[in-house]
Amino acid sequence: MTDDAPLLAAVSTHLISAFQQAESRESPYHHWRLGSVFPDAVARGMTDLPFTPPVIDDTRGRRETHNESRRFFDQEAIATLPICHAVAHALQSRAVIDAIESRCNLDLTGTNLRIEYALDTQGFWLERHTDLGVKKFTMLAYMAQDPGHEDWGTDIYRDKESPPERVPAHFNTAMIFVPSNHTWHGFEPRKINGIRRTLIINYVTDEWRNRHELAFPNEPITRA
Known part of the structure; x- marks a missing residue:
């Protein structure tokens, strides 16, 4: 057992419970909503991670506009920051993968974990x-705690033209979905009085080009 083991175990337990108890919704497409995603100390500790919001111009509605x-x-980050280490290793673990696959009826074998810590500000x-x-x-996963953060959730849509349905961004909650040609989502312009903190967690195929973004670029998910 290492000093990181209790933290990793706590994060894994919380994630498994969150996936198992996720609320399934069919509107505007099939997705799930999760509560108490991480242990409270871990969720609140993400505010203290040494990442600062980038100073950027108009993103033109795309995150890749400012990839750098x-x-x-x-x-x-995983090697130097205990919270990043625990979260990444938990999401890479077989137990958590099993919980995701069971809840969402999918097979993540051969994919790689990618965790982006998005820090969005006004504009x-x-x-x-x-x-x-x-x-x-x-x-x-919604990690913001600034006043008004509940209104900073993802906007989801029935199709490319329909009005948005807003997911409440309560602290330490999340929404999940299996991407398809109708999983439309975005973020309509609105006031952000503070920092909109979101963990964007994906499992991606081996065709993902920016390998430096991956948590474990040389360790795809396996069945073992």
């Missing part, structure tokens, strides 16, 4: 899109 300023639980918006392609699972 994006933050990830990458190999360096951010995101055009509606579907996450089709190399992303096989998407989880959006």
Whole structure:
């Protein structure tokens, strides 16, 4: 047992429970909503991670407009920051993968874990899109605590033209979905009085080009 073992165990237990108890919803498409995603100390500790919001101009509705300023639980963060280490290793573990696969009826074998720590400020918006392609699972965990953060959740849509349905961004909750051609989501322009903190968790195929973004670039998910 290492000093990190109790923290890793706590994060894994919370994640498994959150996936098992996730509320299934069919509108505007099939997705799930999770509560108490991480232990409270871990969730609140994410505010203290040494990542600062990038100073950016208009994103034009796309995160990749400013790829150089994006933050990830990458190999360096995992090696130096206990919270990043625990979260990444928990999401890489067979027990948590089993919980995700069982809840969402999918097979993540051969995919790689990617965790982005998005720090959005006033002026951010995101055009509606579907996450089709190399992303096989998407989880959006809401970690903001600033006043008004409940209104900073993901906007989800029935199709490319329909009005949005807003997911409440209660602290330490999340929504998950299996990307398809109708999983439209985005972030309509609105006031952000503080920092909108979101963990964007994906399992992606081996076609993912930016390998430095991956938590474990040389360790795809296996059945063992």
